Amino acid sequence: MSKNKIVTCIDAGSEYCPCYLAESDECITCSQLQGNSFCDCNWSGVCIYQEYTWCGMKKKTPREAIESEIIERKQIGDDVLVLRIGVSKTLARQLKQPGSYVFLRHPEKPMIFDVPMSIMAADAEKGEIAIAIHILGVKTKSLLACDDKILLKGPYWNGxxxxxxxxxxxxxxxxxxxxxxxxxxxxxxxxxxxxxxxxxxxxxxxxxxxxxxxxxxxxxxxxxxxxxxxxxxxxxxxxxxxxxxxxxxxxxxxxxxxxxxxxxxxxxxxxxxxxxxxxxxHELCCGEGVCGSCTARTLNGQRVKMCKSQIDIEEMIEGGNCNG
Ligand SMILES: Cc1cc2nc3c(=O)[nH]c(=O)nc-3n(C[C@H](O)[C@H](O)[C@H](O)COP(=O)(O)OP(=O)(O)OC[C@H]3O[C@@H](n4cnc5c(N)ncnc54)[C@H](O)[C@@H]3O)c2cc1C
The missing domain is CATH 3.40.50.80 (Nucleotide-binding domain of ferredoxin-NADP reductase (FNR) module)
Structure with missing residues (x-):
């Protein structure tokens, strides 16, 4: 089965498309940006190849971590932390979509501490989001130490x-x-x-x-x-x-x-x-399809980057490299 039949990129057509993958002929959606000389994508939005050409054969500006204000923090029981975080109204609006998530990090920690967290609530009028965190291991424990500031990178949508x-x-x-x-x-x-x-x-x-x-x-x-x-x-x-x-x-x-x-x-x-x-x-680390930590195989043996790829649910392999 052709790759493009079942895999679409959640970022296709967004302000983050084309991305790093296009620059290395690894685009999830566009056959030309996979190194082919023909066009057979099933994407009906803005042509990714055309966007890439207009950007001077370069990716668009990628997401960057922004220091954000913790408006409220509530610990519930021993191991759940709920954070209300101030973000721009635009970002709050972008994060209202089901499946939205961001990467959070303690401001003094390096990038390897980035941890994906889903959006529980987003208020575009106030410019606020709420996130519930289960404190488990090294990355989430480091978030417990955030008082009034936190690094936030997003929006991501493939949750x-x-x-x-x-x-x-x-x-x-x-x-x-x-x-x-x-x-x-x-x-x-x-x-x-x-x-x-x-x-x-x-x-x-x-x-x-x-x-x-x-x-x-x-x-x-x-x-x-x-x-x-x-x-x-x-x-x-x-x-x-x-x-x-x-x-x-x-x-x-x-x-x-x-x-x-x-x-x-x-x-x-x-x-x-x-x-x-x-x-x-899936275990997401960079969210940009680059680090490879979320790579999984579908039932037909195809390798997909689960931080960005949408596959049919029937194609999802049992267990995979999911965290259970
Ligand atoms: C799209 C997405 C949204 C998520 N949303 C939330 C959320 O809203 N709240 C929440 O508490 N947790 C959420 N998680 C899970 C959270 O990212 C992991 O629990 C966290 O990475 C654990 O890191 P740790 O270092 O504290 O624990 P570790 O000791 O590293 O791991 C503890 C457990 O978490 C799993 N895990 C570790 N790293 C990751 C990773 N990068 N991605 C996924 N699972 C991992 C491990 O397999 C293990 O089961 C989400 C994960 C994904 C992929």
């Missing part, structure tokens, strides 16, 4: 695999499943789905972090809620029942790759097609 399914669903029943810290990015997705007149059922599994950090964000949302433990037999039975009775057109899986596999398996048994979208759990 969801199968994004186009979520974008295209209107006036449907949608099931959103979130577990642990991955409840945070579910909020932007739910807001987007509600805006498109969908009816949303939200399964909330507190996982290892608890779910208190999303309470404020979901209080005002008109959604059905179920609090389940998806690692228990009872929780899985209830999930089966909700899926069987719900006539959902789309299911959003927000959790580990194990959860994605459970959801995929349950959907395959329903006997009718239901689209799926899943959060991107």
């Amino acid at each position: 969801l695999i199968g994004y186009k399914e979520l974008k295209n669903v209107t006036n449907q029943n949608v099931l959103v499943i979130g577990r642990g810290i991955a409840l945070a990015p579910a909020i932007l997705a739910i807001q987007y789905l509600l805006h498109n007149k969908n009816k949303v059922t939200f399964i909330i599994d507190k996982g290892r972090t608890g779910s208190a950090f999303i309470n404020e964000s979901i209080d005002a949302l008109e959604i059905d809620r179920h609090y389940l433990n998806l690692r228990s037999t009872g929780g899985l039975e209830k999930l089966n029942q909700i899926l069987a009775e719900g006539t959902y057109s789309l299911v959003y899986s927000g959790g580990s790759d194990f959860l994605h596999e459970v959801v995929k398996d349950r959907l395959s048994r329903l006997g009718r097609p239901v689209k799926m979208v899943a959060i991107n759990n």
Whole structure:
């Protein structure tokens, strides 16, 4: 199967396209910027090759880390930190898209401390974003030491695999499943789905972090809620029942790759097609398709850079190099 049939770049047509990859014949979308002399991309937006030519055969200015103000920090329980961060109104608007994330870093740490964090809320009028951080290891522990300033690099958008399914669903029943810290990015997705007149059922599994950090964000949302433990037999039975009775057109899986596999398996048994979208759990380091840490193989053996590539969810290899 041709590479361009299934892989699209989330940055294609954005102010960050063409990027470093175009300069080295590694563009994800444009066949000419992959070193070919023909054009066979499936991209219907602004021609990337033309943009590259207009930029004098150079990339556009890449994202840079900006020192940003921490407006509020709240520690919830032992290991969840919620930060409200001041950003430009433009950046807050760009980060409202479901699947948006940024790289955060302590101002005194080197770039190897960059850590990808999803946007839980973005307020374009105030120029603010909110992020919930599960403190785990060396990078997230260093964020605990940030008092009033933090380095922030963004916007990045590839936090969801199968994004186009979520974008295209209107006036449907949608099931959103979130577990642990991955409840945070579910909020932007739910807001987007509600805006498109969908009816949303939200399964909330507190996982290892608890779910208190999303309470404020979901209080005002008109959604059905179920609090389940998806690692228990009872929780899985209830999930089966909700899926069987719900006539959902789309299911959003927000959790580990194990959860994605459970959801995929349950959907395959329903006997009718239901689209799926899943959060991107790959290990992202540079976010620009350069460092290679997020490279994965699809089912047809193709190597893809998961920080930027959108693939069909069926192409996602089980486990891959995801963090589970
Ligand atoms: C698109 C995206 C959005 C994310 N959003 C959030 C969020 O909103 N809140 C949150 O708390 N966490 C989020 N994460 C996960 C977070 O980036 C990792 O937990 C973090 O990198 C752990 O780093 P550490 O050094 O503290 O822990 P480590 O000791 O390095 O790792 C602890 C765990 O995190 C996994 N991990 C390590 N580095 C990465 C990495 N660069 N990318 C993904 N997983 C990694 C490891 O496999 C391990 O399971 C997101 C990850 C991605 C890819």
